[in-house]
Amino acid sequence: MLVAAILQHQRSEDHQVTERENELVLDVSWRVQLSSRDVEVGQSGTGIKRLEPVRFLIPFAFPLRPPDITLRSDFPREFVPHIYPGSPGDPVCPCIAEVGITDLMFQEGISGVLRSLQAWLDRAAQGTLMDPSQGWEPILFQNIAGSFLDDKGSFLRGVRDASLAAPTTPAFSVGWCQRETLDGRFVYVQKLSKKPFEYTKTPAIVVRAPVGQESKRFQHIDVRKREDLYLLLEHLGINGGDLTRLQKLVNDQGANGLDWLILIVVIKRPMNLIGCDHCFEILPFDCVLTINESPKAKVSPLQYIEAANPGLLQRVSHRGQRKHRSLHFIGVGSVGSKVALSLARTGNYGFHLTDNSLFRGHNLSRHAIADPASNLGFPKVVYMKNAIESTLSVECTISADDASSPTFTIPGAPDAIIESTGAAAVAANLRWIPFDAQLYQVGVYAEAELAFLSAEPRDQSRGVRVDDLEAWLFQQAFQNRAIGRLLFAENEHSRMIVGPGCSSVTTVVSDPKLSLQVSAITERLDRTLQAWPYDDDRGLAAYCVRDPKSGNLSWTSTQLGKTHSHSCKRNGLVWEVRVLDSVVSLMKECRASAGKNETGGAIIGRYDPLLQTVHVTGLVEPPAYAQAGPSLFQIDYPYLQEVDEDTLEQTANTLRVVGTWHSHIGASRPSSTDQTTFSDLSQNLGLPFPVMIVYGADGLEILSE
Numbered sequence: 001m002l003v004a005a006i007l008q009h010q011r012s013e014d015h016q017v018t019e020r021e022n023e024l025v026l027d028v029s030w031r032v033q034l035s036s037r038d039v040e041v042g043q044s045g046t047g048i049k050r051l052e053p054v055r056f057l058i059p060f061a062f063p064l065r066p067p068d069i070t071l072r073s074d075f076p077r078e079f080v081p082h083i084y085p086g087s088p089g090d091p092v093c094p095c096i097a098e099v100g101i102t103d104l105m106f107q108e109g110i111s112g113v114l115r116s117l118q119a120w121l122d123r124a125a126q127g128t129l130m131d132p133s134q135g136w137e138p139i140l141f142q143n144i145a146g147s148f149l150d151d152k153g154s155f156l157r158g159v160r161d162a163s164l165a166a167p168t169t170p171a172f173s174v175g176w177c178q179r180e181t182l183d184g185r186f187v188y189v190q191k192l193s194k195k196p197f198e199y200t201k202t203p204a205i206v207v208r209a210p211v212g213q214e215s216k217r218f219q220h221i222d223v224r225k226r227e228d229l230y231l232l233l234e235h236l237g238i239n240g241g242d243l244t245r246l247q248k249l250v251n252d253q254g255a256n257g258l259d260w261l262i263l264i265v266v267i268k269r270p271m272n273l274i275g276c277d278h279c280f281e282i283l284p285f286d287c288v289l290t291i292n293e294s295p296k297a298k299v300s301p302l303q304y305i306e307a308a309n310p311g312l313l314q315r316v317s318h319r320g321q322r323k324h325r326s327l328h329f330i331g332v333g334s335v336g337s338k339v340a341l342s343l344a345r346t347g348n349y350g351f352h353l354t355d356n357s358l359f360r361g362h363n364l365s366r367h368a369i370a371d372p373a374s375n376l377g378f379p380k381v382v383y384m385k386n387a388i389e390s391t392l393s394v395e396c397t398i399s400a401d402d403a404s405s406p407t408f409t410i411p412g413a414p415d416a417i418i419e420s421t422g423a424a425a426v427a428a429n430l431r432w433i434p435f436d437a438q439l440y441q442v443g444v445y446a447e448a449e450l451a452f453l454s455a456e457p458r459d460q461s462r463g464v465r466v467d468d469l470e471a472w473l474f475q476q477a478f479q480n481r482a483i484g485r486l487l488f489a490e491n492e493h494s495r496m497i498v499g500p501g502c503s504s505v506t507t508v509v510s511d512p513k514l515s516l517q518v519s520a521i522t523e524r525l526d527r528t529l530q531a532w533p534y535d536d537d538r539g540l541a542a543y544c545v546r547d548p549k550s551g552n553l554s555w556t557s558t559q560l561g562k563t564h565s566h567s568c569k570r571n572g573l574v575w576e577v578r579v580l581d582s583v584v585s586l587m588k589e590c591r592a593s594a595g596k597n598e599t600g601g602a603i604i605g606r607y608d609p610l611l612q613t614v615h616v617t618g619l620v621e622p623p624a625y626a627q628a629g630p631s632l633f634q635i636d637y638p639y640l641q642e643v644d645e646d647t648l649e650q651t652a653n654t655l656r657v658v659g660t661w662h663s664h665i666g667a668s669r670p671s672s673t674d675q676t677t678f679s680d681l682s683q684n685l686g687l688p689f690p691v692m693i694v695y696g697a698d699g700l701e702i703l704s705e
Contacts, residue, residue, distance in 0.1 A: 002058060002067070005110050011118055013051065026056040033122045046079040048125040054117070055091065066101040069094065069117060077220045078235070081130040081137045082120065085222040088231075092220075095140070096120045135274040138281050143224060145300030148177070148262070148284035152393050153307045159208070159266050159280050170238045171208040177262055204262040209236040216270050227295035229263070229285060236267060260288050262302075277311060309393045313347030325529050326350045328414040328437065330403045330430075331421035332384045333357070335444060337368035338518045339420065343526060344388045350395035351388055352411060353381045355421075356402050366511045403429060410435040416529060418442060419466075428611055431465060438532070441466040442521055446486035448513040449548065451521045455528060455540040463562035464539030464581075468615065471606055472541050472560060472580060475617035478604065478651050483545065488652040513546070520544050520553050537562060558582075568689075568704035570682075575689045577702055579616040586619055587695040591663040598633035600662025601626070602643045604655050607688050614658055614689055633662040634677075637684045644685070659691030668696030670703050678703045 003026055007015055013029040029051045034044055043049045052075075057068040070091035077083050077092055084093040096116040097104040105113055123129040130137065150156055209215055214237040221232045233239075265283040272279050284302040306312065314322070325348065329340050332355045343349050359380050364370045369383050381398040389396040401408055404425035410417060416438045419430060430439065438458040444451045454469035456462060477487040521544060528540065542557035561581035568575050583603070590599050601622035606615045620643055627634040644657035660681065670678075670692075678692045692703040 002062060002110055006056060006114065009114050009118075022060055024058040024060070026058060028054050028056070030054040030117075030121060032125050035126045038125070044125040044127070046125075046127070047076040048080075048121070052121060063105070066105045066113075069096065069101070069113075078217045080124045081218055083218070083220045085139060085141055085220045087222050087228065090222075094120055094124075132271055135272045135276065136269040136279065136281070137218075138273055139219060139221075139283060141223065141301035143222070143301060144303045145286055146302050147305050148264070148282075148302040149305050150282075150307050153309045155264075156278065156280065156282070156306060159206075159282070160278060167208050167210055168212075169210050173206045175204045175206065177202045177204050202260065202262055204264055206264045206266060207233070207238060209238055209265060209267045211268050212237055215267050223285065223299055223301055225295065226287070226297045226299055229287070229299045230295070233265070236265065238265075260286060263287050275315075276306075277315075307393055308391065310347035313345055313392065313394070317346045317348075322346075322348050322530055324348055324350070325415040326352075326412070327529075328352045328354065328410055328412075328417045330354050330417065330419045330426060331423075332380050333420070333422075334363070334366040334368075334514060335422075335442060335518055336418070336420035337380070337384060338515065339418065339442060339522045339525065340384060341368045341387060342519070342522045343529075344392050344394045344396075346526065347394065348530075351397070352414065353384050353388075353396065353398045354401055354403055355379070355381045355384075356400045359383065362506055366509070366514050405429070408433060410437065413437070416440055418525070427467065428608075431467065431611070436460070439466055440525065440528075441470070442525065444509075444514065444517050444521075446489060447507060447509040448517045449546050450483070450486045451517040451544040451546075453521050453524055453528070453540070453542045453544075455532060457537050457539055459537055463537060464560050465563070465578075466539075467608075467613075468563045468578060468580060469539050469541040469560065471578075471615035471617050472558070472582065473543055474606060474651065474654055475580075475604065476543070476556070478618065478647065478655055483543070484650060486545065488650070488654060516551065516553070517544060517546060520555075524555070564700055566702045568691075568702055570689055570704070573612060573689075576611075576613045577616065577689075577691055578613060579693070579700065579702075583616055583618060584695075584700055587661060587663070587693070587700070590619070591695055594628070594663060596630055596665065597628045598631065598663050598665065599628060600633045600660060601635065602640055602657050603659050603661050603691060603693065604647055605658035605691070606655050607658065609688055612689075614691060616658060616691060616693070617655065619661065620657075630665060635660065637680075640685060657685070658687060658689075659685075659693070661693035661695060664694055664696030666697055668694050668698050668701040670694050670701060674703060 003017065003024070006012055006026060006028060011031045013031060015026060015028040017027075018025045030053075032048060032050055032052050034042075034048075034050055038044045039050070053072050055070045057070070059065045059067070070093050073089050073091050075083075075092040077086075082095040084095060086092065094117070096113070096119075099107070101113060104116060108115075120129065214235060217235070219232055219235045221228060221235065223229050223232055263285045265285070267281040267283070269279045269281055273281060282304040284304055286300045286302055288298045327340075327343065327349050329336055329351060332340055332353050336355070340351060340353065344351065357380055359367070359369075359376055359378055361376060363380075367380075369380075369387055379398075379400050381400060385396050385398045388394050399411070403419075403421065404423060406429070408429060410433060414437045417430075417435065418440045419426060420442045421427075422443050427441070439456045441454045442452070452470070452473055454466045454473075456464055456466055456469075474487070477484040524542060524544070532540070536559075538559040538561050540557065540559055542555060544553050544555050546553055563581060564579040564584055566577045566579075568577055593599075599622070602620040603616050604618040604620060606617060608614070622628075622633075622635055623639050640657055640660070648656050674692065674694060678690070681690045681692060694701045694703070
């Protein structure tokens with residue numbers, strides 16, 4: 001079937017079939033579509049013929065193994081890209097598909113392989129095989145013996161130096177590499193420097209090829225021994241001759257008696273390489289040295305690996321330009337570490353990390369870093385810095401400060417602060433610390449069934465704080481039983497003490513569940529950091545719920561206007577009453593709908609006795625029997641007590657009745673009756689700080705002593 005498909009193809013002409021061990025050899029003449037100016041001559045200007053001999057090597061194991069395709073040995077390889085390297089006199093192997101013939105055959109069948117071969121030969125003859133917009137194709141070696149890692153990209157930065165980038169004659173320099181062995185492959189970590197040679201390292205000679213016609217051609221030469229390397233160098237305009245002269249450069253540094261050295265060839269191509277933002281092709285070779293300088297001495301190509309850098313991370317993470325943000329992370333535990341590493345991999349952020357906790361055994365179950373051999377007992381920030389800065393080459397500084405301490409400060413001027421500790425003391429401390437940055441708070445609840453993201457506006461007055469936004473979340477959970485079951489069902493049984501002496505407390509949850517929620521919250525955070533309008537005076541609150549059956553995630557979000565904050569005195573103490581903007585809007589609607597009568601009812605909220613703050617989060621509809629008139633609104637205390645008990649039960653003692661409110665037809669100023677009712681309210685409900693709100697024509701008033 002395969003042979004028939006090839007012979008029946010419209011471009012296939014004369015053919016011959018022979019049989020060899022384990023394979024069938026099919027030779028055909030393939031008709032190539034030349035450009036109009038080359039038709040009369042019968043071949044292209046680069047020497048590609050109108051009828052090109054093509055050989056198909058069809059294994060008997062076909063279709064489990066694909067056919068190999070080769071062209072004539074004198075095919076003009078130096079003018080054509082997308083060719084596998086080979087020695088002079090060997091048949092030329094074209095690279096007809098990015099995915100390789102195996103994947104191409106299984107995806108599109110033999111007809112797809114023949115279409116790709118036809119397109120390759122036609123474009124090669126017409127000089128359009130290489131797409132300048134795609135870039136220059138580097139040499140592909142099939143006998144790669146190891147890797148050459150460009151540590152922090154310093155080698156590439158060196159060759160891009162304008163004074164050395166475009167030599168007219170070969171330029172040489174000497175350095176050294178750290179040689180390591182991994183699974184039989186050599187990994188050379190580039191440490192080139194001008195220091196004298198170090199005997200514990202491997203010397204490296206850097207040869208910069210001259211810029212000229214040679215560097216504009218393709219060098220499809222397979223390098224396996226020293227004479228192959230010489231041939232490649234000569235094709236690049238470098239008179240290699242032998243390695244004696246190059247080795248002398250190393251010997252002059254006092255490094256005689258070497259077993260091998262690294263030769264790094266740098267070529268400036270006429271355009272950027274495929275997938276790169278530079279035009280320098282870097283070819284490292286591991287050269288075994290012998291006493292007699294034998295041309296058969298082994299030479300193995302190494303794969304040049306550019307170290308991670310923000311530019312590379314950005315190219316593979318997203319399309320288009322994005323903003324650079326500097327972030328201060330407070331907390332790099334199970335949540336913070338995953339968020340920080342994911343954001344670091346986008347290449348768009350710089351980091352300062354703060355965490356005073358040590359890496360413990362139970363952290364391995366969920367932390368983004370899990371290396372028990374080196375991490376246990378050391379500060380988490382140390383290894384996070386290594387992962388972000390040393391591995392990803394992204395800017396990162398650290399501190400092991402206690403973020404709950406009154407002396408804690410935010411260094412520098414970050415664009416955003418991201419708090420993920422889940423510690424109430426840290427969140428409380430951030431209320432008072434001055435900073436010129438946008439504050440975000442992230443966390444997960446209910447064994448990773450619920451995740452929350454809040455963001456203050458970048459406003460010096462901090463009119464909407466993250467504790468306001470968290471209070472909004474509690475109100476949503478009170479109004480929505482499904483959310484309430486998640487948020488308020490988390491109690492002591494979901495947490496456990498880990499280690500002797502109550503050394504640490506953690507929530508019982510698997511890494512897949514946590515990672516799913518953290519990934520969702522990180523993606524939302526990333527979009528918010530890139531698009532959040534700094535001039536907006538509203539805060540952002542968003543929560544993500546995971547369906548326990550399907551695992552699907554669903555988001556709910558809102559923006560809250562400035563919180564109405566009032567300082568009130570009671571029994572000599574000053575309390576801060578913070579009424580969410582959503583509550584004030586609801587009061588306005590209720591007042592308007594009540595017409596000529598007053599209206600009101602119970603108000604729901606949350607107390608923070610330590611910081612003497614009460615958040616008013618919601619309203620409760622009054623009972624049908626409530627008394628209302630143009631200058632009267634009254635409800636009884638048994639009703640308030642009943643609502644209070646129900647609210648405490650539904651919210652696991654998180655929210656409760658914090659007082660009452662009522663409207664005025666006219667001015668908001670409290671009346672003498674209001675003052676009396678307020679006194680009764682204080683005596684009958686037993687609240688830490690009862691709140692009475694009057695909402696009238698000129699806004700909101702809160703009664704105090």
